[in-house]
Amino acid sequence: MLAQIVLFDGFDPLDVVAPYEVLHAGGVAADGALTVQLVSAEGPRDVPSGIPPLSLRATGPLDPARAGLVVLPGAAGRMPDGPGQAEEDSVPAVLARALGTGLPPLLAACVGRPELCVATVCGGSLLLAMAGLIGGRPAVTHHDGMGALADAGARPVEARVVDDGDLVTAGGVTSGLDLGLHLLERELGPAIALRVERLFAHERRGVVWRPAA
Incomplete structure (x- = not known):
């Protein structure tokens, strides 16, 4: 399986690096059954993070036809204190700029493939909601953004990870570790997930929410 993490x-760098390392370690533990790639809508390029001067290198384009798993991070910044306070470096402003690129149609193609799992960390779910791609679906984001997530049409759920089948969302920044481990358990089995959990000396916490059967 190819996992593509979108820049x-x-x-937010930690939204990317945490699941990248977890998924990569799982792929190694599973003898290459999972590979991980950093991508962008534009293809190979150096992508500036929201914490300058740190940037990461996208090595290829986001490809909904090839990927079996797509992970979308959030933005680095803060939530506005009130209406009309969406400063240029706030999370909603950064996400809005991302919506003005070639990313939304690619994300729509990802969401439109039920066999492809789209996962998000922190504000990544808000980006999907702002793009009109997860209307009415259960999701979680950083606690400061739950109201904005509801305003954008998603159904906020108070949980560490929300697993709605082909859409898996995780809460605040550090939840990227828990998201990665949950995805490993889903895709490669609990033995691989436990092996990586021990490697990272990280005990998963919080609740994985799933819809009632």
């Missing part, structure tokens, strides 16, 4: 200008 866009202003992304």
